[in-house]
Amino acid sequence: MKDEPLRRTGRDLAARAAYLERMEKTDIFISGAGIAGMILAALLAKRGHTVTVCDPSTPADAMSDEDSDLRSTAYLAPSIAVLEEAGLWQHLAPDATPLEALRVMDSTGWPPRQTATRTFRPGDLDLPAFGQNVMNWRAHRILLDALNDASRVNLRLGVGFRSMLARENEVRVTLTDGSRLSAALVIGADGRNSPVRGAAGIEARDRRYGQKALAFACTHADPHQHVSTEVYNGGGAFVTVPLPDHEGQHASSIVWMSTGARIAELQAMNAEAFDAELTERALHIMGPMQRITPMRVWPIITRTADALTARRTALVAEAAHVLPPIGAQGLNTSIADIAALADAIEGGDPGRDAALETYARSRHRDMAIRATAIDAYNRLCQADSGPLQALRSAGLKAVHDLGPLRRNVMMAGMGGA
Numbered sequence: 001m002k003d004e005p006l007r008r009t010g011r012d013l014a015a016r017a018a019y020l021e022r023m024e025k026t027d028i029f030i031s032g033a034g035i036a037g038m039i040l041a042a043l044l045a046k047r048g049h050t051v052t053v054c055d056p057s058t059p060a061d062a063m064s065d066e067d068s069d070l071r072s073t074a075y076l077a078p079s080i081a082v083l084e085e086a087g088l089w090q091h092l093a094p095d096a097t098p099l100e101a102l103r104v105m106d107s108t109g110w111p112p113r114q115t116a117t118r119t120f121r122p123g124d125l126d127l128p129a130f131g132q133n134v135m136n137w138r139a140h141r142i143l144l145d146a147l148n149d150a151s152r153v154n155l156r157l158g159v160g161f162r163s164m165l166a167r168e169n170e171v172r173v174t175l176t177d178g179s180r181l182s183a184a185l186v187i188g189a190d191g192r193n194s195p196v197r198g199a200a201g202i203e204a205r206d207r208r209y210g211q212k213a214l215a216f217a218c219t220h221a222d223p224h225q226h227v228s229t230e231v232y233n234g235g236g237a238f239v240t241v242p243l244p245d246h247e248g249q250h251a252s253s254i255v256w257m258s259t260g261a262r263i264a265e266l267q268a269m270n271a272e273a274f275d276a277e278l279t280e281r282a283l284h285i286m287g288p289m290q291r292i293t294p295m296r297v298w299p300i301i302t303r304t305a306d307a308l309t310a311r312r313t314a315l316v317a318e319a320a321h322v323l324p325p326i327g328a329q330g331l332n333t334s335i336a337d338i339a340a341l342a343d344a345i346e347g348g349d350p351g352r353d354a355a356l357e358t359y360a361r362s363r364h365r366d367m368a369i370r371a372t373a374i375d376a377y378n379r380l381c382q383a384d385s386g387p388l389q390a391l392r393s394a395g396l397k398a399v400h401d402l403g404p405l406r407r408n409v410m411m412a413g414m415g416g417a
């Protein structure tokens, strides 16, 4: 009788060993199959790692779906190089529209009065285009199809990350369906409210602007000529990004930033009134405009994680940094994280401390500089009139008209030093 507890313990240990033997093992677990998570999974698989990715949501099939992401991303040249290595660009390219120029316009008052316009061209950097624009909902769909065909990637949609226990040699992950797996490295690519960031005990800091952004697509009477335009006025930037024609009509995607109150006012307008305001806000650059999709609303914040890594854990993309959507920096900065992390973990245990330190060191400075620069730029873009608005117009002219300064600013915007 006395031996009974010991015997039970022995049985328990054997059962536990068998359970652990059956537990799914993967080199790398990625929480989040957003655009960043999927690009990362494809790149890591190309480099020989086994990868499991999970996401509770499933991507939209059409632009009109209730949950489709109506933002678009301008993939800048360095990001396209990463997508090519991951074997993804060939799939995205047919849906891409080239960005052949960036026009920046300043305006004041309402109806807006134009105060400065300058156009930046990629030829200054010996490039045919600044980048290629793809609607996010299309990119989700295309990347998902590519990952479904990728070897070494186990994609688990409809199930989310719940918790993790990081040990010296592995991380045990529990998913929302109760299943568990073991990985050498866990990566949080699970967005601005990253559950992995929370589970790793990493705090994040916010800077708020009282601003929101409306994202949607529209058609317009005149062609965009592959030019993306940023128009400043009180409340923030208004950005048009070229899209392929929609049912035979010229089309662009729009990000319209303003105060929360103004965004609420715009959302409450009927279609005709909204389209009139839209055309006015765009300074009539492409003639009368007509919204063709529902609108999505995004709060504008800068959010920075206090650390990029913890034991056997790394954060990328919006889990690590959220930026206001100006200058096409958000996802492009995320793709720079992805490339740096893939390089840092090459050769050996992907979750080793030294590799994660290398990753954190390589990204810390760039992220901090970009967050500070975009924060300042966004505050300047919010000015309606007076000295700040005058400074903005003068600054735009100076940056453009001084050749070396123009090229330096363009290089920085493209991800260069």
Ligand SMILES: Cc1cc2nc3c(=O)[nH]c(=O)nc-3n(C[C@H](O)[C@H](O)[C@H](O)COP(=O)(O)OP(=O)(O)OC[C@H]3O[C@@H](n4cnc5c(N)ncnc54)[C@H](O)[C@@H]3O)c2cc1C
Pocket: 031, 032, 033, 034, 035, 036, 037, 054, 055, 056, 057, 071, 072, 073, 074, 159, 160, 161, 162, 189, 190, 191, 192, 195, 213, 214, 215, 255, 298, 316, 317, 318, 319, 325, 328, 329, 330, 331, 332, 333, 334
């Ligand atoms: C209005 C607007 C316009 C923008 N325009 C541009 C642009 O032109 N160029 C640019 O470079 N960037 C742009 N950005 C930024 C860019 O869209 C984002 O950086 C990018 O979409 C975020 O990608 P992500 O994969 O990090 O996050 P998300 O797209 O938020 O993906 C996170 C994923 O994690 C999943 N998730 C959540 N919880 C869990 C869980 N428990 N377990 C597993 N998964 C989970 C979510 O379902 C989601 O699929 C813009 C941003 C905004 C707001």
